[in-house]
Amino acid sequence: MSGSGSGSGSGRAASRTAVLVCQGRAAAHGRAATDHFADPVAVGLLRVAERETVDDVRAKIPPEGRQERLAYESVRACAEVVVPRTVAIDEALRARMTGQLVILGAGLDTRAWRLPGLAGTDVWEVDHPASQQDKRARLAEAAPARRGPDKDGPVAAGPAAVARSVRFTPVDFAVDDLGAALDAAGHDPSAPTTWLWEGVVPYLTRDEVRATVAALAARTVPGSALVVNYQAPSARAAAGRLLARVLGGSVTSGEPWRSLWRPRRMAALLAEYGLRVVSDDDLLALAQTLGSPARRWTSLRSGRVAVAESR
Template sequence: MTAADSEPQPLPTVCRTAVWTAEMRADESLAPNPCAIDPWAAEFVTAAGPQGPPPGDAEARAFLHAGVAVRTRYFDDYLIEAVRGGCPQVVLLGAGLDTRAFRLPWPERVDVFEVDLPDLLDFKNRVVAGRVPASARRVTVAADLREAWADALTASGFDPARRTAWLCEGLLAYLEPDEADAVVRTMGEHSPPGSRVGVETATSQGRLSCLRSCRDALSADGAPWRWSLRDPGPWWAERGWRMEQPDPASLPYAAERLAPYLPLLREAGDTGGWLLTGTRCGSG
């Protein structure tokens, strides 16, 4: 890839978490039995240049790698199912260096809107270098999710009257509680009944001892985890979404990758509620 072979591109500090995540996806792509393969991830890492190691000590990084692998596969499957089930548009909130528009085998033509900060999208587009997904219409939407963002989304061609599959991956935990609430309420206001949502919700996982070094490192780097829910289901129900909370042990690939950590998760009461999917309530 031309951009990946050139000099590293400057990247704001606030976007370093996206590069770390891409690095984990690149490593996972080379694993013997990967949860997901992202052929673009290594190119983003190379283009970004040295960012330092992912946050935390070796134990935390191993746990995070397993978690990123599992959540990538989980949300890949969710999005394919949602589009197959009648959602013709996908919105990736806080898209980061997500490449699903390019790499997923979409069952039909779909509009994929990637919403994130302008600097990050500019970097991403330089690496992508103008290439077009095979079976999706990719639209980037420069917006700060801590501010009003819905107008920018609709101005980019998003239709709030059509069913939508939303994804909040690696996003809400970094927002203040009122900001996370505003994002979810805005999402609901632009979702007809039958729309879907996939979300990563910080619960007791954020308090696991093996992640303490990660949490401390992120705080020192200016990206602390600010928001969590002890019981996600009722919170989402109050905002019009019927959620499903799987136990990772019920998913074969997750049980395999998280096996060393399941006792810790169960002890913390966090076997469910970390990765959620849901449906917008109402008829239609």
């Protein structure tokens, strides 16, 4: 695996929400929508205490203790959200596979290690430097060192990537130049690219979202597509988050939501940059189609996956 880009390393800690999402996928693997959803790689990226919570959720045994119970409920709720989100995104990617996939805010995304359709695709994992460093450490710990399919990394550790290559590209969307980082990491702006932006938009300000769309659009040629997951405003979901904070905090309280987008606004922003939305679905509808658990219907209903194409 290669690493490049100029990452600012702004002193912030690795993302905890990235770990939570990974725990959600590990908890749901083999338990929910099994005809459509699977993530056997996720569990290997978790540390011991993180796996214990996943095991409790899989066994449906809530632990004693306030913090442990909070972690349990967070993973359980997250599992509900990530199943339809992952299925929708995987399907969108399969239908729009190009030779280049750029994953923005990759966190502990496992697609480069689990989607066989990526065998002919180079993957750029773009993330905040702290989160990316954490992922690379987890990959190295996940399995004994051995040579992977990466172009210029000396020895790759961890699970074998199925993608043609995985190029780690540290970028803080708030301060770094995404285009320059991708140039340095070998991304070809003249060839079609599939862009994936999952679970990141809420953590960015509106200006940061716009700047990121502008930067990716400048490297987007016809035949490219953007798959973006974002949150629409919801009074009920906002009240739920407030209540969780009042009742004892949240495992992700260090990463506040900064922007919510109505579908119309998101479509208008993307259209300004030449990307036409061809689908935009809420996660509740997707969960109901899959028959996956949907107790958290307010969160599910405000979570969306949109696909936009450049023609």
